[in-house]
Structures are given as structure tokens and as C-alpha cells.
Amino acid sequence: MNVKSKENQENSAVELVIEVGAEEFEAAVDKVYRKNRKSIAVPGFRKGHAPRKIIEGMYGSGVFYQDAIDELYPTAYAQAVEQEGLDPVAYPKVEVLEVGKDGFTFKALVTVRPPFEIGNYKGLTASKEEVEITAEDVENELKPYIQRATRLVNVEREAKEGDTVLIDFEGFKDGVPFEGGKGENHALELGSHSFIPGFEEGVVGMKPGDEKDLDVTFPEEYTPELAGKAVVFKVKVHEVKEPQAPVVDDEFAKDVSEFDTLEEFKKDLENKLRERREHAAQHAFEDAVTDALIGELKVELPQAMIDFRGDQVLQEYADRFERQGLPFQQYLQMTGQTLDAMREQAKAAAEHQIKIEMALDAVAAAENMTVTDEELEAEYKALAEQYGMEVDQVKAAADAEDVKATLLRRKAMELVKAEAKAEKPQKTTKKKAAKEEEPAAEGEAAPKKRAPRAKKGTPDKTEESAE
Incomplete structure (x- = not known):
């Protein structure tokens, strides 16, 4: 493999012209011939025993070229990308320029990670709900229990x-x-x-x-x-x-809960409701902080990068439904959605995901964050427990650099959240977290x-x- 030329293009793309030599190409052509000769019938020869020269004479000297190119170009492309120190973020656009007995030359348009930088990431401000629990709220929590006992x-x-x-x-x-x-x-x-x-x-x-x-x-x-x-x-x-309806008293509390008195039961409902609302408020606050961080990111994302990640997100959707025993096409029919609409949703999610990762990567770099061997080993163990695998299996399946990147982003996010400042929400959004929160017991x-x-x-x- 030889990189004949490298040229920067618009939209974070690099054009590589890559050459594969005669010796390497000949070996690939011969491999393809041996793989396919059993399926080629040639008069006068037993099936699978016709010499390569005879087959090439019948079908042309380039009969095996395309399969040989398909065999070689992925490795040649990967070697070229590594040699040139590129960071691809999408599948390349490949075009064969020349092919013959002396080898082949192809052009690869490589979309690479664009340059990016982060502005202010410390002291970001975001709205955070103030959790308040009223007597009416507690009575509403009690209603599903009363309904079930009615x-x-x-x-x-x-x-x-x-x-x-x-x-x-x-x-x-x-x-x-x-x-x-x-x-x-x-x-x-x-x-x-x-x-x-x-x-x-x-x-x-x-x-x-x-x-x-x-x-x-x-x-x-x-x-x-x-x-x-x-x-x-x-x-x-x-x-x-x-x-x-039942009489709501201590006996009722004993029947529907683990508590001996109605007061204790109501207090437990209040505590659980408070915990849920505080969790919802904190989650919403962290989302708002993340949005504020993305707002400080300076980057121009190439469309090819968004499309590539969007296809990955869409595949993850499909795989999730397949694991649950629901074919993805059947899910689309049930929900009345089209594949194109789902793809657009996936692209939007992908763009947001990419920006979060870049922003956190920039924070980690600005703070000179690192991952220790002990932290990496602990993450492997956590992943092994999560997926029910052995640690060695996780190490073999997971890319170490990807795991390190995840840990660095996690550290960066913790720093950003720790430095963020909560603001009181405007009156118009006062009880948003409470309205979005689910009740403790399911109603009809x-x-x-x-x-x-x-x-x-x-x-x-x-x-x-x-x-």
C-alpha cells in the first residue's frame, strides 16, 4: 500500500489517493480465483478444475478484479488512515481510478473529526425546580390506594x-x-x-x-x-x-401498606414523592447544564458525520426492538412511522450526542484529565457485572481507548456539574418537575x-x- 497523495477538502474531508501494488494485487486475484472456481463451469474441465488462464480467457482478464479489490481495499484504506494520522468519523466515499495487472489505485474521501473548542465551562447557570410538597399532593398520592380498596x-x-x-x-x-x-x-x-x-x-x-x-x-x-x-x-x-370508598384511617393504612398508622403511611408517601421530585428536578437541572455546555461549543459538524452516527443510533433502536422480540418493521407499522422519519429523529439525537461528547472531550483536555490503570480496571469490572460477563471477555470485546474516553467524559461532566450554579425558575415554570413526575401508584x-x-x-x- 502506498499513499500517492493527500489533499484537504471542504467540510472536514481529506482526499487520499491510495495505490496497491502488483504483487499484493496478484495474490488477492489468485485467492479470489481459488475461492470461486468451483462455481464456474468450463467446457472440457471438471467443475472446479479449470485453470485460471482458461477462465480469464473466456470471461476477460479482469474477471476476478472487482472481488480482489473488495478483498484488499478495506485493509489498504485502514493502513493509509493510520499512516496519515487521520481520525475518520464516517464511512469513506471510495472510487477506483485505475486497475490492471500492475495493481489498482483508488481514491478515498475521508470525513475526519472537525476542529472544535469550548468556551466557558465553569460556573454555568441553569434553572432548577424548588421541590415543595403540599397536603394536597399527599392526598393525591393516597388516591390510587383508596381507589383500589373501593x-x-x-x-x-x-x-x-x-x-x-x-x-x-x-x-x-x-x-x-x-x-x-x-x-x-x-x-x-x-x-x-x-x-x-x-x-x-x-x-x-x-x-x-x-x-x-x-x-x-x-x-x-x-x-x-x-x-x-x-x-x-x-x-x-x-x-x-x-x-x-373505605374509611381512611389507621386500619386502612395497615391493609394497604406496611405501616401501623395513617400518619406514618402519609409521611412515607410524602418522603417518596419528595425523593422522586428531587430526582426529577436534579435530572432536569443536569440536562439544562449539558445544554448550556453545548452552547459553549464552537464546531461545524460535517453532515457525513451526523449521517453516520444517525445510522448507528437507528440501528441501536432496531436492535433493541429485535431483542424484545418485535421486528423493527413491525414496530414502524404499529406506530404509523416511516423509516425516513425515524432516520431524521436518529440524526437529531446523533447530532446532540456528538456535541456532548466533543464538549466533554474539550473540558477533559483543558483540565489535563487522565485515566489511571486502577480506574480502567474498575470500569472493566463494572461492565462485566452489568453484562454478566467475565472481565477478560469485556477486555477482549471493548476497545480500551473507547473505555478511557467514556471515563474521561464522565470526569469532565462531574466537574461541569460541580461548578454549575442553580437558578430559581421563573414563576411560569414553577411546578414543571412536579407535573412531569409520575405518581407512586399507577392509576387507571x-x-x-x-x-x-x-x-x-x-x-x-x-x-x-x-x-
């Missing part, structure tokens, strides 16, 4: 909003039953808006044993065969059940509106008949 009790009265009714129903369009419009012993919570508009409202006021015809109209955005159509549902109510998601369907079921809450 029983449904049979009552002999007219149904009202909030009750659950057990009904039979059948829908008719122009006097003819339509598909999917019939159900028996269906539990329906009135006011849940799980059925089409007008249906639940029409059941309100009915008592056990009552029968009624409901005139309703399907929404315009419903399935084509029923959208906007007027129909009649024949409904019969079997049971009316009202929710009976609001159901989507739908037409009554033929489905037997029982309410989610415990049913109990009144004595």
Missing part, C-alpha cells in the same frame, strides 16, 4: 354518574343489527366516556330490570360503515352498583371513546352486594 355494592335505585351498571345491549341500524353492536352482562362505568356520546347519558336514570331504547348517533370520525349514522341501542339493566388510564362491543366482563373494583 368496593362496588349493589343498590336498588336509579343509576347515576359514577355508578357501574351490568347491562345487555344490542345496536340496530335501520332496524337491522350491526356487527360488534351486541353485548351481554357488560360492566359499564357511567361517566367514563368509554362508549359513544349519548349512550352512557341514556343509561343514567335506569334501575335494575329496566329496558330502554337509546337513540344515538355515531361520531363522524368513527369507522366508515357507521360514521355519522343514527342507530338505536336496546339496553337492559341487570344491576346497578355504587362505589363504596382514561379509556378512549368507543362503541359498545360484545364483551362479557366485570368491573375492575371488588364487587360486593349490599346486605
Whole structure:
């Protein structure tokens, strides 16, 4: 391999013209011939025994050239890049210039890491939420426990909003039953808006044993065969059940938690809520600090670098779904997304990722940070535990320089965070962290509106008949 020329181009690209000599090329051509001769039929010769000269005479002297080039150029390219001290950040664009018995010459356009520098990275300021827990917040944390302990009790009265009714129903369009419009012993919570508009409202006021015809109209955005159509549902109510909430006292606390008193239980809910909100606030603060650090980065990223990293991010997405047993194409169909849209999202994530890495690399360089052998060994052990591997396996699989780079960036990030200053948020964003935070116990998601369907079921809450 010989680098004939090296020329800097625009957009952080370097053009290399690389030459592979006759001896090396001939060896590769012969290797390709021996690999492929068994699949080439030549009259007068047993399959796989035709001499190379005969095959070249039949198909041309360059019949094996392309495969030989494919065999050689990756190694030749890697050697040239190392020789010239380049730092590629994308796949090269390769073009063969000349090829013959004396070897071949190719051009490689190499996208390299662009120059970059960091401005101020100490004392960065970012907004941080002040965590406040009110009595109302604690009561909201308590609600899911109360809901799960609430029983449904049979009552002999007219149904009202909030009750659950057990009904039979059948829908008719122009006097003819339509598909999917019939159900028996269906539990329906009135006011849940799980059925089409007008249906639940029409059941309100009915008592056990009552029968009624409901005139309703399907929404315009419903399935084509029923959208906007007027129909009649024949409904019969079997049971009316009202929710009976538990008495929220010490006994309740014992039933739903590990605590003996309601006060202790509420205090635990408050502490856990505070911990979650503080974690959310800290995470949001660190993200804001990272954004501020990126704002201090001075760099022009080549598009090829973003595209290359974006493809890596997209492949990681696909691999993650495959490991979970969901083919990526099936995921796209389920979510209604296109591959192009996902690729654009991946590119945006890749650009952000690249800038974070560069900014932290610049901080590490400015601070003359290093990684000790002890720190590197500890990281190998941590990775081994994380992936359930032996340390030697991790060392064999992981690139030491990549691991060191990760450790240096981690150190740089810790420095930036330690030096950062938190500011009080503006009033308009006062409770952003609290709103984004998830509740301690999962509540029931609001159901989507739908037409009554033929489905037997029982309410989610415990049913109990009144004595």
C-alpha cells in the first residue's frame, strides 16, 4: 500500500489517493480465483478444475478484479488512515481510478473529526425546580390506594354518574343489527366516556330490570360503515352498583401498606414523592447544564458525520426492538412511522450526542484529565457485572481507548456539574418537575371513546352486594 497523495477538502474531508501494488494485487486475484472456481463451469474441465488462464480467457482478464479489490481495499484504506494520522468519523466515499495487472489505485474521501473548542465551562447557570410538597399532593398520592380498596355494592335505585351498571345491549341500524353492536352482562362505568356520546347519558336514570331504547348517533370520525349514522341501542339493566370508598384511617393504612398508622403511611408517601421530585428536578437541572455546555461549543459538524452516527443510533433502536422480540418493521407499522422519519429523529439525537461528547472531550483536555490503570480496571469490572460477563471477555470485546474516553467524559461532566450554579425558575415554570413526575401508584388510564362491543366482563373494583 502506498499513499500517492493527500489533499484537504471542504467540510472536514481529506482526499487520499491510495495505490496497491502488483504483487499484493496478484495474490488477492489468485485467492479470489481459488475461492470461486468451483462455481464456474468450463467446457472440457471438471467443475472446479479449470485453470485460471482458461477462465480469464473466456470471461476477460479482469474477471476476478472487482472481488480482489473488495478483498484488499478495506485493509489498504485502514493502513493509509493510520499512516496519515487521520481520525475518520464516517464511512469513506471510495472510487477506483485505475486497475490492471500492475495493481489498482483508488481514491478515498475521508470525513475526519472537525476542529472544535469550548468556551466557558465553569460556573454555568441553569434553572432548577424548588421541590415543595403540599397536603394536597399527599392526598393525591393516597388516591390510587383508596381507589383500589373501593368496593362496588349493589343498590336498588336509579343509576347515576359514577355508578357501574351490568347491562345487555344490542345496536340496530335501520332496524337491522350491526356487527360488534351486541353485548351481554357488560360492566359499564357511567361517566367514563368509554362508549359513544349519548349512550352512557341514556343509561343514567335506569334501575335494575329496566329496558330502554337509546337513540344515538355515531361520531363522524368513527369507522366508515357507521360514521355519522343514527342507530338505536336496546339496553337492559341487570344491576346497578355504587362505589363504596373505605374509611381512611389507621386500619386502612395497615391493609394497604406496611405501616401501623395513617400518619406514618402519609409521611412515607410524602418522603417518596419528595425523593422522586428531587430526582426529577436534579435530572432536569443536569440536562439544562449539558445544554448550556453545548452552547459553549464552537464546531461545524460535517453532515457525513451526523449521517453516520444517525445510522448507528437507528440501528441501536432496531436492535433493541429485535431483542424484545418485535421486528423493527413491525414496530414502524404499529406506530404509523416511516423509516425516513425515524432516520431524521436518529440524526437529531446523533447530532446532540456528538456535541456532548466533543464538549466533554474539550473540558477533559483543558483540565489535563487522565485515566489511571486502577480506574480502567474498575470500569472493566463494572461492565462485566452489568453484562454478566467475565472481565477478560469485556477486555477482549471493548476497545480500551473507547473505555478511557467514556471515563474521561464522565470526569469532565462531574466537574461541569460541580461548578454549575442553580437558578430559581421563573414563576411560569414553577411546578414543571412536579407535573412531569409520575405518581407512586399507577392509576387507571382514561379509556378512549368507543362503541359498545360484545364483551362479557366485570368491573375492575371488588364487587360486593349490599346486605
